[in-house]
Amino acid sequence: MVLTAVGTYGGLGVIRANPSLFLPTFIAALVVELILFFVVRGVAEKGNNGLALPLLATYSLLSGYTLSGLVWVALGTKGVGIGGIAFAALGCGITFIVGRQIGSNLSEQDGMALTKTVQLGLIALVVVLVGQLLCSIFGVFTPTWLEIAISGIGVLLFAGAAVVDFYILPRSYRDEQYLCAALSMYLTYINLFIFILRLLIAINSRD
Incomplete structure (x- = not known):
C-alpha cells in the first residue's frame, strides 16, 4: 500500500506539472499493469516469490499511478477532498x-x-x-x-x-x-x- 501511495503521489505530480502528459502515460501504465497482473499471478502461483515480489512492487506503483486520476477528482470535489x-x-x-x-x-x-x-x-x-x-x-x-x-x-x-x-x-x-x-x-x-x-x-x- 505504501508503494501504491507513492505511485499516486507521482501521478498527482504529473497532473499538476504537465496535465497533457498524464493521459498517454496513464494509458501506458494501465496496459503494463494489466500485463503485469497475469505475469505476477503466474509466477506467484509457482511459488517463485523471489521474482514475484519485485514484480508485485512494480504492479503496486503502477496501480497507484492509474489511481491518481480518481484521487485528483476527489481532491477537487467539494465535500470530499483529503x-x-x-x-x-x-x-x-x-x-x-x-x-x-x-x-x-x-x-x-x-x-x-x-x-x-x-x-x-x-x-x-x-x-x-x-x-x-x-x-x-x-x-x-x-x-x-x-x-x-x-x-x-x-x-x-x-x-x-x-x-x-x-x-x-x-x-x-x-x-x-x-x-x-x-x-x-x-x-x-x-x-x-x-x-x-x-x-x-x-x-x-x-x-
Missing part, C-alpha cells in the same frame, strides 16, 4: 478487519454460497462498467443517481469480496503461495477504495 480519501482508506481497513472475523468463521456451505453470489455480482458489475465506458466514449454520461447506485453496489460487492477472501484464500493456496493471496487481497482493497471514493464523489456532485 478527508474523503482518508475516510475511504479507513473504511477499507475496517471492512477488512470485520471481513476477517466473518470470513474465517464461515461454514463450508455458507462460504461457498457467498463466494458464488459475490462472483456473479462482480461479473454483472464489470458488464455495467464496460457499458458505462462505451457510453461515455459516445458522449452519453451516467446520471448522478445512477452513478451513486453503481458505486454503492460496487462497495457492497467488494465488501463481500473481502469476506470471501478470508474464507477462500486459505483453502486455495499453499503457504509458499502467500503472494498470490496478497495479490488477491490487494485487488479487493484497491477496488473497494475506488468504489467508496466514487460513491463519495457522486454524492457530493449532485446538482
